[in-house]
Amino acid sequence: MASRPFQIFVTGTDTGVGKTEASSALLSLLADAGLKPQGFKPYESGCAFLSAPADTLAMREAAGSTLPVDALCPHRFKAPLAPGVAARRLGREPDWDVTLAAWEKLRHGPVVVEGAGGLFVPLDSWHDVIDLVAALRLPVLLVARSGLGTLNHTALSLEALASRRIPVRAVLLSRGTAGKDSSEADNRQLLEERHRVPVLGPVPYIPDARRRRAAFRRALKPLLP
Template identity: 40%
Template sequence: MVTGHSNRSCGLFVTGTDTGVGKTFVAACLAAILRSKGICVGVMKPVETGCGLSQGRRIPRDGLLLKRMAAAQDPIEQIVPYRLKAPLAPLVAARMEGIRIRPGRIEKAYERIRSSCSFMLVEGAGGVLVPVTDRLFMADLIARLALPALVVARAGLGTLNHTLLTVSFLQGRGIPVAGVILNDVDGKKDLSKKTNAALLRRLLPVPVLGQIPFRKGLSLQCSTRTGPWAHLAGRHVDFEALLRLAGAPR
């Protein structure tokens, strides 16, 4: 049993069917779009693993990208409360460093950021059943932060099962799902990429908001301008509908 906020927050928790499905890309696009609309957006990645070392500090590349795309003024220590070395599940990576992840610390950082912005954008790590602590899965963290979930899924073969399971699980936990975005992460020829979106629209009780094509040579970490991101995202995904569903200010 987990506790959470009494009221749903204005924002989204970007989760996925798996690791490597493009959650950071989608979250960064969302941050860029919100910023282009003049909306003050708060960003957060509660736990980031696989952080390299620079001048004695762990560098959370995803968290820094979100901060840059949102032009957020919050310190990176609040945006990414836990920055871990090993590219593993948060529970395992934290144990390897002798760190105990405390959900209360994450919630306090979240509240500090939320208090000074109009819309919260939080990116998870891995899928909804990735363990954060011995007693807390990523889905539990979504519930505690009281945000609707946006599910990012692969575009290709296998995504039907993964996406249906993820949405079903979240809804079974009482977590609202704002929608699903499919993302072509590998550019490989796959006939199912032409049929999955239409079939998921028939099978899912939530909207499939679009499918992002493979982006050859695009570097997330080298991007500094928000305009191209907002344009690219808007060409393939109905972000306007998503933001309406999430209650973004107009």
């Protein structure tokens, strides 16, 4: 029997925690293994140019994909707001069926899906990110900040996922700013002990983009088969 393709949903405890860096790292590892993955970010906000959504393009480049942007990101908004909020300001309602139809074309191969912000960010008037995770029936990589405050935010996210019986492959801790944080040494151990979930990282803060990408790849490599 053929093994199932690698598929995962990357979500976060908040916005700006490193979801796209994690998604791109996973896609590049899959591409290096010759698996021809795709990166799917169905909702992206804060697009300076709607034809060139930055996160989607970063994921497409990491995957080595040639698919058009519309196939990888059907809902795009200029305003740097939750997708559902950005759409409401425009008097629009993102079509859930369009999202599911785009997924249907990608779901048979290796794919990394990235959400928008955290689990309860609205995507339209009826659905939050957690509803998308449940609809796609994918395991989750939860990206969280590595410093002070992450225990509470991560625990709330993990409990929300558990309440929907959504499996969590791992938590990835990532530091996005310079400086030391005395809580980092304990966070990984406490999260593993209390929630019985693998915790990867922390990925250190590295200003150099190339070295930071390499650090994400090293941290996430254990997830791959």
